Amino acid sequence: MQIASMHFKERAHDNMGNAQLQGNLQKIKGKFVAKRRESLAELDDFESTREAARAIRQRALDDLDVWLEMFERNATARGATVLWAETPADVNRHVLAIAARHGAGKIIKSKSMVSEESALDRAIESAGMEVVETDLGEYILQINDYEPPSHIIGPALHKSKEEVSDLFARVHGTARKMEINELCLEARQVLRKHYLAADMGISGGNFFVAETGSVVLVTNEGNATLTTTLPDVHVAISGIEKIVPTLEDVATLMRVLPRSATGQSISNYVDVLTGIRGDGEFHGARHMYFILVDAGRSAVLGSEVGAALRCIRCGACMNHCPVYQNIGGHSYGWVYPGPIGSILTPSYIGLENALDLPQASTLCNQCGVVCPVKIPLPDLLRKLREQQFARRLRPWAERAGLRAWSWLALRPRLFGALTRIGVRALRRLGGRDRLIHRLPLGRGWTDGRDMPAPAGRTFRELHARRRVDGERR
Amino acid sequence: MRVGFFVTCLVDLMRPAIGFAAIRLLEAGGARVFVPPAQTCCGQPGYNSGDRAGAIALARKLVAEFESCDYLVAPSGSCTGMIKTHYADLFRDDPPLLARAAALSARTFELTDFLANVLELDAVPGTYTGTVTYHDSCAGLREMGVKQQPRALLARMPGVRLVEMTECETCCGFGGTFSIKYGEIATRLADNKCSHIAASGADAVVLGDLGCMLNIEGRLRRRGDSRTRVLHIAELLAGE
Numbered sequence: 001m002q003i004a005s006m007h008f009k010e011r012a013h014d015n016m017g018n019a020q021l022q023g024n025l026q027k028i029k030g031k032f033v034a035k036r037r038e039s040l041a042e043l044d045d046f047e048s049t050r051e052a053a054r055a056i057r058q059r060a061l062d063d064l065d066v067w068l069e070m071f072e073r074n075a076t077a078r079g080a081t082v083l084w085a086e087t088p089a090d091v092n093r094h095v096l097a098i099a100a101r102h103g104a105g106k107i108i109k110s111k112s113m114v115s116e117e118s119a120l121d122r123a124i125e126s127a128g129m130e131v132v133e134t135d136l137g138e139y140i141l142q143i144n145d146y147e148p149p150s151h152i153i154g155p156a157l158h159k160s161k162e163e164v165s166d167l168f169a170r171v172h173g174t175a176r177k178m179e180i181n182e183l184c185l186e187a188r189q190v191l192r193k194h195y196l197a198a199d200m201g202i203s204g205g206n207f208f209v210a211e212t213g214s215v216v217l218v219t220n221e222g223n224a225t226l227t228t229t230l231p232d233v234h235v236a237i238s239g240i241e242k243i244v245p246t247l248e249d250v251a252t253l254m255r256v257l258p259r260s261a262t263g264q265s266i267s268n269y270v271d272v273l274t275g276i277r278g279d280g281e282f283h284g285a286r287h288m289y290f291i292l293v294d295a296g297r298s299a300v301l302g303s304e305v306g307a308a309l310r311c312i313r314c315g316a317c318m319n320h321c322p323v324y325q326n327i328g329g330h331s332y333g334w335v336y337p338g339p340i341g342s343i344l345t346p347s348y349i350g351l352e353n354a355l356d357l358p359q360a361s362t363l364c365n366q367c368g369v370v371c372p373v374k375i376p377l378p379d380l381l382r383k384l385r386e387q388q389f390a391r392r393l394r395p396w397a398e399r400a401g402l403r404a405w406s407w408l409a410l411r412p413r414l415f416g417a418l419t420r421i422g423v424r425a426l427r428r429l430g431g432r433d434r435l436i437h438r439l440p441l442g443r444g445w446t447d448g449r450d451m452p453a454p455a456g457r458t459f460r461e462l463h464a465r466r467r468v469d470g471e472r473r
Numbered sequence: 474m475r476v477g478f479f480v481t482c483l484v485d486l487m488r489p490a491i492g493f494a495a496i497r498l499l500e501a502g503g504a505r506v507f508v509p510p511a512q513t514c515c516g517q518p519g520y521n522s523g524d525r526a527g528a529i530a531l532a533r534k535l536v537a538e539f540e541s542c543d544y545l546v547a548p549s550g551s552c553t554g555m556i557k558t559h560y561a562d563l564f565r566d567d568p569p570l571l572a573r574a575a576a577l578s579a580r581t582f583e584l585t586d587f588l589a590n591v592l593e594l595d596a597v598p599g600t601y602t603g604t605v606t607y608h609d610s611c612a613g614l615r616e617m618g619v620k621q622q623p624r625a626l627l628a629r630m631p632g633v634r635l636v637e638m639t640e641c642e643t644c645c646g647f648g649g650t651f652s653i654k655y656g657e658i659a660t661r662l663a664d665n666k667c668s669h670i671a672a673s674g675a676d677a678v679v680l681g682d683l684g685c686m687l688n689i690e691g692r693l694r695r696r697g698d699s700r701t702r703v704l705h706i707a708e709l710l711a712g713e
Contacts, residue, residue: 009655016661322644326661360655362648362662363521364611379562382521389523398522398650406519406527409482410534412511423486435694444653448660449691452487459480459489463508 001116001148003349005333008356012327024160025328032319035263036370042265043255053256054374056249057310060241064301067210067243068292075213078275080288088118088295095120095202095235096127098289102233104129104199110217110224111135112204113152113313114237114293116335117348120202121146131202132194134223136187140164143171150329152336153261153315158328191223201227201285205238206313207253208290211246214274215290218257218267225271234273234285240292241301241309247272253312256372260314296348304383308343310373317367317377323360332357339367339377346384355393358384419458427456476504476587477542479535481552482514483683491683494711495548495584501711502592509538517555520563521649529563536560536574544591545581548707550613551682553583558616583613585681585706589622595629599712602632605704606675608666608689609642610682623681623706630710638673640665647688663692670701677702679709 004011015021040046060067072082085091091114099107107124109131115121121142124131133142137156141147144167149155156164161180168186169176177183203224207216215236217224228234244250250272258264277284300309318324318338329337334345334354342357351358363378371377388394389402408415429436430453439446476499480492499506516531518524535556539545547553557578564571588594605627613619627633646652646662653659666689670678678701680686690703 009657012655012658016657322646322662322665323658326665327658359651360658362611362644362646362651362659364644364648365615366611366642366644369615382523385521385523386525387523389525394523398654399524402519402522402524402527405514406516406524406531409513409531412513415513419486433694433699435691442653444656445659445691447656448695449656449663449688450694452687452690452694454487455489457489459485459492460510460512462489463480463492464510 001119001335003334003353005345005349005354005357008331008333008360011333012331012360015328015331016326020160020163021158021328024158025325028157028319028325032261032263032315036260036316036319037263039259039263039265043259049252049255050372050374052252053312053372054310056244056252057312057373058307060244060249061301061306061309064240064243067245068240070210071208071213071243073213074211075275075290078213080213080275080290082290082292085291085293085295088293091115091118091237091291091293091295092120092123094289094291095237096123098233098235099124099127099129099200102200102287104233106194106198107131107200107202108194108198108227108231109133109138109202110204110219110227111138111155112202112237113149113335114204114239114295115202116149117293117295120237132191132198134191134195134227135219136184136221136223139187139191140167143167148330149335150337151315151318152313158330195226195230198231200233200235201231202235202237203228205236205242205290206257207250208238208243208292209247209250209272210243212274214247214272216250217269217271217273218254219271220262220264220268222269225269228271228273228285229283232285233287233289235289235291236273237291237293239297240294241297257312257314260316260370260372300347303347304387305343305347305380307375308340308347308380310375311340311344312373314372316370316372320366320370321361322364322366323362339381340375343377343380343384351384351387351391352393355388358388416458416460420461423454423458424456426454429453474504474544475542476506476544476546477539478506478508479512479515479539479545479547479552480508481547481549481683483687484548487683487687488705491548491705491707494705494707495546497598497711498584498588498594498707499546499592501598502588502594504592507542512538515552515555516563517552517559518649520555520559525563532556532560532563532574533570536570536577540573540577543580544587545577546584546587548584548705549682550583550610550617550619551684553581554612554616556581583617583619583622583681585622585626586617586619588710589625594626597626597629597710599630599710600632601630601709601712603676604634604636604674605677605679605709606636606638606670606673607641608638608645608670608678608680608685610680610685611644613681614642619681623679626706626710627679633709636673636675638669638675640669645685645688647684649684652684652688659688660692663688664696667693667696667698671698675701677704677709679704679706681706
């Protein structure tokens with residue numbers, strides 16, 4: 001996917017001024033935040049389950065090589081082929097080679113964020129094949145000239161029902177539908193033909209299970225089941241970090257994943273796909289491929305921000321992020337938005353290509369407290385900020401300002417003397433209403449807010465004076 | 474009981490009255506308050522902006538200044554959160570300092586938490602008549618567990634009626650340097666907060682952190698609201 005993370009500020013500005021988008025973003029709070037809270041109340045002890053989920057994911061990462069090899073062995077033993085992709089380009093190369101081997105001309109696809117990293121759909125089309133997204137959100141984006149997703153579980157969340165109505169009427173050449181049910185039915189009718197005609201199905205993978213060589217798909221529309229079982233060839237693509245040791249582990253993670261994501265006790269569909277269709281079996285692909293993608297993940301593993309790889313892609317961090325809620329997913333400029341995206345994006349595409357992302361957070365830690373696998377997201381953002389500071393990837397004036405602050409604060413007498421002058425000057429700038437309306441070096445603040453002026457005396461000078469007075473008495 | 478009072482740099486520079494109000498409250502609860510005279514900053518600006526070396530130097534200074542006290546109390550969830558939850562990371566490669574910081578962290582309290590749970594303040598000196606709403610500051614709430622403490626203290630003021638605003642736990646958009654680097658986003662978040670405050674019908678918004686206070690007051694005034702008061706919980710409890 002094209003990287004636009006360097007345009008964060010401009011995009012956030014545009015998106016905050018887009019009334020339609022702002023209205024659509026409001027739905028997140030009702031749809032995801034409230035439902036998550038209700039569904040977590042069903043669990044006897046969410047915190048213990050959350051801790052268990054964290055431990056499972058961390059255990060998988062701690063010995064990732066072992067689990068990956070076990071997965072490869074078990075998947076191969078059941079007739080599947082395991083392929084490794086070191087880069088996003090390798091993903092596309094593998095998929096095109098598989099398609100060529102099986103003579104596939106038409107490919108259907110269920111949701112895969114990893115495939116967005118390599119813009120797989122475009123690569124398939126460039127190679128002269130047809131690809132159809134079957135996840136409703138992804139389908140909407142595909143027929144809107146491959147609009148980028150704005151959310152990891154609701155890729156078209158930024159679109160209203162009315163916008164989808166217009167899009168369907170235009171692209172399908174049908175009468176404009178007003179009800180969501182009618183729109184879903186229309187999409188279903190269009191997609192059904194594609195399922196039956198496809199030569200190959202591509203899916204993502206929520207989990208790869210090492211002990212069985214299975215891929216687990218967590219979905220709500222049923223499209224992933226059709227995509228992975230109707231065509232003769234199934235290709236599952238996901239990151240190497242998505243491995244878990246056992247099916248039992250999946251059961252635990254499933255207690256927190258749908259609840260954290262959509263507020264469901266369980267998603268409508270959970271597919272566990274193990275091996276190719278055997279003799280006498282009626283379902284399943286005859287040829288099964290797994291593409292396990294590195295694309296920057298092995299470098300994150302064991303690094304300061306390695307905990308980010310525990311992510312199970314529920315989206316709770318972005319749903320609860322006050323910044324995301326106001327600027328929307330497109331502002332972040334790549335595949336993964338919100339707090340987790342602000343860690344993964346710089347880690348995968350380079351810190352120098354996403355300078356704003358580690359900074360664009362108030363560190364309010366709402367993300368950290370909702371994360372079902374306890375990723376300390378604000379702490380990881382701070383680690384990236386430290387790397388930016390050390391690598392001089394922040395403006396000179398900012399670095400100098402911070403250095404000057406700590407230098408001064410380490411010298412209490414000088415600090416006292418200079419702050420006494422400073423607060424008096426700012427007090428005068430505040431005028432009669434005690435508000436500073438425009439700060440020459442603080443336009444970032446005063447463009448949208450007044451700066452309440454300081455009282456004009458520092459606590460330390462007042463306190464020192466009182467102490468002296470007290471001693472005299 | 475010797476309580477080391479950390480005034481915090483923002484209160485020191487912007488609103489010294491909050492510092493004196495906090496001291497009055499601590500003394501009302503029977504604490505002997507000691508104010509280390511050379512105190513400056515806990516290191517949070519550097520820590521949150523990537524200047525690890527600067528943050529370590531200031532954290533080291535603070536630990537040395539306060540470790541002789543029985544407690545460290547500050548009128549801020551943000552600065553106490555820094556000491557309690559982040560000093561361990563700063564000193565991870567320095568075991569002796571890590572141990573000293575851990576000992577201090579265990580005795581570090583946000584003001585209202587200390588007043589309600591350690592001093593168990595029964596009566597508060599301040600009087601106030603009016604309807605207030607409380608903004609839960611992020612670090613106070615999510616790092617220090619400050620939620621019921623200020624409300625319990627407000628309940629001891631007969632003239633105060635507390636009405637909760639929608640999303641009282643949502644960030645106001647301050648975020649330290651974020652408020653200047655991403656002023657437009659910070660303003661939007663502050664604006665949302667102001668709308669919730671206005672909708673609550675309260676005459677005053679009360680809170681426990683100066684950063685949020687400046688941000689919210691600054692946006693309220695720019696919106697043309699000169700009526701709604703913005704008060705630090707210490708000012709309200711201690712009386713003006």
